[in-house]
Amino acid sequence: MAxxxxxxxxxxxxxxxxxxxxxxxxxxxxxxxEQGALSQGPGAKKLxxxxxxxxxxxxxxxxxxAPRTAAGVAELDRVLGGGLVAASAILLGGDPGIxxxxxxxxxxxxxxxxxxxxxxxxxxxxxxxIQLRARRLGLAESPVKLAAATNLRDIxxxxxxxxxxxxxxxxxxxxxxxGLDAAPGSVSQLRAVAQELVSFAKRRxxxxxxxxxxxxxxxxxxxxxxEHLVDxxxxxxxxxxxxxxxxxxxxxxxxxxxxxxxxxxTGKGLAEVKNPSALFLxxxxxxxxxxxxxxxxxGTRTLLxxxxxxxxxxxxxxxxRSVLGLxxxxxxxxxxxxxxxxxxxxxxxxxxxxxxxxxxxTEPAADLAIAAALLSAREGRPLPSLCVFxxxxxxxxxxxxxxxxxxxxxxxxxxxxxxxxxxxxxxxxGAGRTQMRLRDMDEIASFVAEMFGxxxxxxxxxxxxxPGHRQES
Numbered sequence: 001m002a003x004x005x006x007x008x009x010x011x012x013x014x015x016x017x018x019x020x021x022x023x024x025x026x027x028x029x030x031x032x033x034e035q036g037a038l039s040q041g042p043g044a045k046k047l048x049x050x051x052x053x054x055x056x057x058x059x060x061x062x063x064x065x066a067p068r069t070a071a072g073v074a075e076l077d078r079v080l081g082g083g084l085v086a087a088s089a090i091l092l093g094g095d096p097g098i099x100x101x102x103x104x105x106x107x108x109x110x111x112x113x114x115x116x117x118x119x120x121x122x123x124x125x126x127x128x129x130i131q132l133r134a135r136r137l138g139l140a141e142s143p144v145k146l147a148a149a150t151n152l153r154d155i156x157x158x159x160x161x162x163x164x165x166x167x168x169x170x171x172x173x174x175x176x177x178x179g180l181d182a183a184p185g186s187v188s189q190l191r192a193v194a195q196e197l198v199s200f201a202k203r204r205x206x207x208x209x210x211x212x213x214x215x216x217x218x219x220x221x222x223x224x225x226x227e228h229l230v231d232x233x234x235x236x237x238x239x240x241x242x243x244x245x246x247x248x249x250x251x252x253x254x255x256x257x258x259x260x261x262x263x264x265x266t267g268k269g270l271a272e273v274k275n276p277s278a279l280f281l282x283x284x285x286x287x288x289x290x291x292x293x294x295x296x297x298x299g300t301r302t303l304l305x306x307x308x309x310x311x312x313x314x315x316x317x318x319x320x321r322s323v324l325g326l327x328x329x330x331x332x333x334x335x336x337x338x339x340x341x342x343x344x345x346x347x348x349x350x351x352x353x354x355x356x357x358x359x360x361x362t363e364p365a366a367d368l369a370i371a372a373a374l375l376s377a378r379e380g381r382p383l384p385s386l387c388v389f390x391x392x393x394x395x396x397x398x399x400x401x402x403x404x405x406x407x408x409x410x411x412x413x414x415x416x417x418x419x420x421x422x423x424x425x426x427x428x429x430g431a432g433r434t435q436m437r438l439r440d441m442d443e444i445a446s447f448v449a450e451m452f453g454x455x456x457x458x459x460x461x462x463x464x465x466x467p468g469h470r471q472e473s
Contacts, residue, residue, distance in 0.1 A: 010031045026224075067085070068085055073106065080232065103236065104170065108142070119144075120144055120168045121148075121149055121155055122146070126148050145164070150184065153178055155197075159206070164206055166206065220233070234249055239358030242358035244279070256300060258298065260303075279357075281306060290376050293412075294366050294370075297407065302404070307326075309354075309376070311378040319347070341397030342444050344448065346374070364402070365392055369388075371447070391423040399443060422440055426440065
């Protein structure tokens with residue numbers, strides 16, 4: 001094999017001397033593809049020449065805060081950390097049809113109306129298609145410049161002639177470098193195109209937004225080196241059957257990571273959601289077994305959502321576990337803890353778990369709300385409708401405290417909730433003076449007795465015992 005054409009992993013970008021079924025760097029299977037050389041740059045002999053001396057500084061030096069330009073879309077500005085930073089590079093990913101182009105077109109129109117020169121380059125649609133969408137969204141009068149191109153050389157020539165304040169490339173998988181023989185969207189093309197565009201943004205002071213495709217697992221397609229090249233990585237999430245859309249920052253050099261912005265898809269585009277907690281709980285049915293309200297933290301905001309569970313008898317040896325919006329491994333762990341530490345078995349039962357509204361939760365603080373919903377569904381007894389749940393459950397069955405307890409309680413009280421179930425050692429700060437009734441417990445067994453047992457602390461009795469049902473001892 002030629003030295004300048006190694007095999008490259010399409011998942012992580014690692015180079016390999018020969019093909020193999022599994023990448024040694026990331027462990028992915030069947031991802032090694034043969035790629036050509038990235039460039040015909042100077043050889044090692046030329047690089048050996050002496051360069052200029054670097055200017056050094058110390059950690060105590062004065063550093064100016066990066067200037068920002070607000071988009072006027074509050075949820076987008078929140079995720080970006082306060083606005084768009086000049087000379088920054090942003091990578092936006094999401095499922096096809098989720099609304100990425102709609103969001104960027106609305107943001108581009110806001111920036112352009114604020115006086116920023118914006119260039120929107122589309123490699124997937126023609127300029128006429130974008131104009132039709134702009135008219136449908138009521139943005140036709142916005143001074144946004146459009147272009148339909150896929151050749152990187154033509155794009156860079158246009159940008160160098162008059163560098164705009166913001167450049168949007170939709171999408172990077174369609175742009176190709178004419179110096180490479182690989183097809184557009186391949187590992188070498190993506191890496192070369194991203195490097196050239198990011199280099200232009202840093203050199204000329206233009207902000208850059210790249211739209212990226214995602215794989216069937218939901219990760220950004222292409223080598224991870226692209227995510228390292230950019231300053232911010234955003235994911236646009238949402239379920240097709242729901243109107244809610246979440247813009248999540250997983251990397252941000254100019255603001256907090258894991259921040260989210262909430263939008264609602266309407267006939268006139270994406271509308272901002274000022275109070276997402278009230279929206280996610282708007283269709284909630286009170287006094288229904290198997291539902292629990294979780295007070296979670298997403299970035300810098302508190303978000304209340306409903307966790308739904310369904311437990312039904314299953315044929316022997318054919319029990320199912322289905323999860324939407326949560327980690328399936330976390331569910332299996334909680335079922336094992338409930339069995340081993342609280343004496344409540346879910347063997348012989350199908351278990352279905354869902355987060356209402358299409359939200360995805362990764363916070364361990366949801367453990368207590370998940371356990372409450374599971375127990376409520378299994379026993380057929382509804383939880384108090386005005387009670388919120390949060391807390392982490394350890395393998396020993398202990399309830400571990402979670403951060404920002406005070407913020408969770410304040411948000412719940414603002415929405416009319418009157419009580420909260422939480423770990424006893426939670427640092428509540430000023431929340432101890434709240435009007436809410438706090439049910440704090442040390443372990444999962446005491447939580448089961450408190451929420452489902454009788455006043456004497458006896459184990460709850462289900463109306464009808466299903467096969468495989470085992471009561472608390």
